[in-house]
Amino acid sequence: MRCPIETGESTELFLAYGARKLGAEGTVAFERHLKVCPACSELAALQRAVWDALDVWEIGPVAAAEFDRRLFQRMEKEGSWWDRVIRPFRPLWVRPLLVRQGLPAAAAAGLLIFGAVWLQRPAGLPQTPVSTQVNVVAPDQADHTLEEMELMREFNGVVQAAEPKL
Amino acid sequence: MPERVKSDVGTVVAALDYDAELMLRVKEGDGASFGVLLEKYRSPVVHFLYRMIQNGPVAEELAQEVFLRVYRSRSTYEPTAKFTTWLFRIATHLALNALRDGKNEKGQERLDDDSSDLPVRQVPDSRPSVEQDMVYQARLEEVRRAVATLPEKQRAAVLMHKYEEMEYSQIAKVLSCSESAVKSLLFRAYETLRARLAHMA
Numbered sequence: 452m453r454c455p456i457e458t459g460e461s462t463e464l465f466l467a468y469g470a471r472k473l474g475a476e477g478t479v480a481f482e483r484h485l486k487v488c489p490a491c492s493e494l495a496a497l498q499r500a501v502w503d504a505l506d507v508w509e510i511g512p513v514a515a516a517e518f519d520r521r522l523f524q525r526m527e528k529e530g531s532w533w534d535r536v537i538r539p540f541r542p543l544w545v546r547p548l549l550v551r552q553g554l555p556a557a558a559a560a561g562l563l564i565f566g567a568v569w570l571q572r573p574a575g576l577p578q579t580p581v582s583t584q585v586n587v588v589a590p591d592q593a594d595h596t597l598e599e600m601e602l603m604r605e606f607n608g609v610v611q612a613a614e615p616k617l
Numbered sequence: 618m619p620e621r622v623k624s625d626v627g628t629v630v631a632a633l634d635y636d637a638e639l640m641l642r643v644k645e646g647d648g649a650s651f652g653v654l655l656e657k658y659r660s661p662v663v664h665f666l667y668r669m670i671q672n673g674p675v676a677e678e679l680a681q682e683v684f685l686r687v688y689r690s691r692s693t694y695e696p697t698a699k700f701t702t703w704l705f706r707i708a709t710h711l712a713l714n715a716l717r718d719g720k721n722e723k724g725q726e727r728l729d730d731d732s733s734d735l736p737v738r739q740v741p742d743s744r745p746s747v748e749q750d751m752v753y754q755a756r757l758e759e760v761r762r763a764v765a766t767l768p769e770k771q772r773a774a775v776l777m778h779k780y781e782e783m784e785y786s787q788i789a790k791v792l793s794c795s796e797s798a799v800k801s802l803l804f805r806a807y808e809t810l811r812a813r814l815a816h817m818a
Contacts, residue, residue, distance in 0.1 A: 462804040463785075466778070469807075497811045504817040505779050505810070507753070508760045513663045513677070519655065522681050526688055 452484040456491055469498035636700030643691045651691075654700070655684060661781060662708050668776050669712040671765055679711045698790055705781070706791045709773050716769055756817060763813040771806035778803055 455461040467473045468481055485492040636657070642650035662683050667676035686707050745753065764772060770792060777783040777791065789799045 462800045466803060466807065470779075497815045498807060500815050500817065501807060501810045502779070504756070504760055504814040505764075507756050508668070508764070510664045510667060513660050513680075515656075515659060518659060518663070518677065518681070522655070522684055525681060525685055529685070529689075 452480050454484065454488055454491060456488075456494070461491075461494070465494055465498045468495055469502040634696065634699045637696035640687075640691070640694050640700055641696060643688075644694050651688060654687070658701075658704060659684075662704065665705065665708055665776055665781060666712055668764065668780065669709075669769075669772060670715060671761060675715060679708070679715055682711055683708045699787060701781075701783070702787050702790045705777060705783070706793075709791055712773070713769055759817065760814065763810055766813070767806050767809060771802050771809075774799055774802040775806045775810070 455464045464473070464481065468478065471478075473481060481495075485495055636654060639650040639654050643654070659680070663676055663680040666679045666683075667673060670676050670679065683704065687704065764775070767775065773792060774788055777788045778785075783791070785796045785799050785803075789796045792799065792802075794802075
């Protein structure tokens with residue numbers, strides 16, 4: 452094994468060794484190196500000493516019941532605050548069942564009223580103004596009408612000529 | 618089809634991180650899952666914040682804020698990382714802000730007054746002698762002071778590495794830096810601690 456201090460791989464290796472997380476094989480190889488390298492040996496011993504010293508700082512259990520009571524109280528308080536903010540808008544979305552059933556019902560009622568009004572409207576009213584009718588007469592239709600009028604005039608002339616004079 | 622996809626995602630998340638799965642249930646309105654997460658992480662979060670801030674009441678207050686933020690963010694939660702990464706990211710953010718705002722100053726002044734702090738776990742011997750107790754308290758005080766002298770980010774990195782047993786990659790995500798930056802932070806932090814605490818061996 453090459454000296455980790457020289458290769459620059461020391462951090463991870465020394466931290467893992469200090470925390471006893473190097474694994475059996477890694478530990479054996481590293482300790483073999485420690486026996487022949489005073490610098491690494493000293494650093495490894497110091498790191499392990501620090502690791503063990505930090506173990507002293509153990510903290511007792513948290514008062515869970517009190518902690519949770521306060522937390523849930525805050526959550527509830529926050530909830531009610533939020534409730535107050537959204538209260539004016541509540542009827543629009545907080546009652547989804549009503550919205551889900553009410554909207555189709557309102558739409559159906561609206562459709563029925565519209566249908567009833569349509570059927571009850573006065574029959575005598577012109578559907579469209581005359582000017583509109585003129586506008587919709589096609590040009591060829593006008594030609595046909597003029598031709599028919601011409602034919603009628605000719606026919607009348609023929610009839611009048613054929614009639615015996617009284 | 619979409620349900621199949623959802624189910625597959627759920628399976629992947631569960632395999633990756635059961636806590637993330639619990640949080641997804643919280644997102645769907647399952648309050649009991651929030652209770653499970655709270656039970657599991659209440660102590661780690663309070664302890665981490667206490668070691669960061671070194672003030673019991675402030676640490677508990679910040680821990681409350683952490684869980685409150687987790688609950689508030691439930692509707693937008695996406696399991697893009699481990700749940701603990703997200704949780705400790707919130708905790709670290711709050712701790713660093715509190716340190717910058719000087720919220721811990723009161724605690725620093727009362728560092729010797731254990732009555733205002735969280736209880737410290739007692740030494741294994743149920744009836745330690747006065748001398749043993751004094752030695753223990755002196756060692757504890759030395760450790761506390763040594764940790765308190767570390768720069769904030771180094772402190773957070775050491776606490777997550779030592780007490781929460783987090784991997785470098787996870788610490789990197791919490792601190793929003795690279796893994797190599799975390800190793801560098803840890804190297805410098807332990808170097809300082811070695812200088813201050815090595816005599817305790």
